[in-house]
Amino acid sequence: MNMISFFRTADCAGCDEIQASLEELCLAHELIIVPCRDGVPTYLPMEVTPPVLVDGDLIVHGGEKIAAHVEELIKFKGLWDKFQSDSCYV
DSSP, rough: OOEEEEEETTOHHHHHHHHHHHHHHOEEEEEEOOOOOOGTTSSSOOOOSSSEEEEEEEEEHHHHHHHHHHHHHHHHHHHHHHTOOOOOOO
C-alpha cells in the first residue's frame, strides 16, 4: 500500500498548516518528524531536505510545492466523496 509520508522538522512553522490539512483530509498518511537531513530516508534524493511529502512515486519538497500538492489532493478527495454513495440498489 502506498501511503502519503510527510517528513518535517519540529521547528517548521509552515509545516504545521500542511500537517493540519493532511489530518483534515482524513487520508491515510504518516508523519515523520526528523531532526535534520540525516533523518530523511536514503531512498530520497540527496538534494531533498525537509519538508518533503512522498505520495506514491511522487516526491514533493518545499513548503509551497507541498501546499499546492495538498490542494490537488483536496480537490481529488472532493470529487471522490461527491460520487460515493451509501445507497445500495438491487
